[in-house]
Amino acid sequence: MIALPNGYAEERLTWHGCMGPLVVKNRFVRGFGVPLDFLQYALRMQEGRLSVRPFISRE
Amino acid sequence: MRTQFPGPGLRPGARVLAWGFRDCTDGWRLWGNVVLVSTSGYIIPDNYNAGSLRLDGQPGSGPLRFGALDSALAAKAGSNSVWAFGGKAAVALLRVTAFVPVADYTHTLRCDSVAIVLGSSARTPRYVDFAVRPPAFAIWTLGIPW
Numbered sequence: 001m002i003a004l005p006n007g008y009a010e011e012r013l014t015w016h017g018c019m020g021p022l023v024v025k026n027r028f029v030r031g032f033g034v035p036l037d038f039l040q041y042a043l044r045m046q047e048g049r050l051s052v053r054p055f056i057s058r059e
Numbered sequence: 060m061r062t063q064f065p066g067p068g069l070r071p072g073a074r075v076l077a078w079g080f081r082d083c084t085d086g087w088r089l090w091g092n093v094v095l096v097s098t099s100g101y102i103i104p105d106n107y108n109a110g111s112l113r114l115d116g117q118p119g120s121g122p123l124r125f126g127a128l129d130s131a132l133a134a135k136a137g138s139n140s141v142w143a144f145g146g147k148a149a150v151a152l153l154r155v156t157a158f159v160p161v162a163d164y165t166h167t168l169r170c171d172s173v174a175i176v177l178g179s180s181a182r183t184p185r186y187v188d189f190a191v192r193p194p195a196f197a198i199w200t201l202g203i204p205w
Binding site for chain 2: 017
């Protein structure tokens, strides 16, 4: 799973960071800790831009 | 001698640090552990975690302050790849068809597009270049009753 910038129209993308968390296995996204179908619990789309919901919580 | 579990201090109202991870070979069941945090802000490891709870680059001897661990976690979280999704326009699911070493630490993934799972994009990459970094791990803290 990979993130694409706004207006992406290339054939090649350079990813700055570890690829391990982005592996999807059995429809589960390791880095986000959620099944693929529940990605909206980890990522929020607002006005065409993604924001990452923090996975460290304090209660 | 039989180890007491949970430890004697693990009672309702105790301040704890809890963490977990999902194991894909175990139905994604959540595995993890809990350690006590003293009222003075020190982490009290149980027998199982004694000696293994320390920060990278720091000696394992001596008590670990929760504040130091919290700061280290916040710094680690900022370097996690998932934070690179912030500000982007779409999330693409790709199928890797080839792994091509380019240089000592640089590799290229050749990919087929599977789907756009979030947002929208006119195109998905055919090649993804990335550099291999030293192993890193993440801790998901489940609840820090502060």
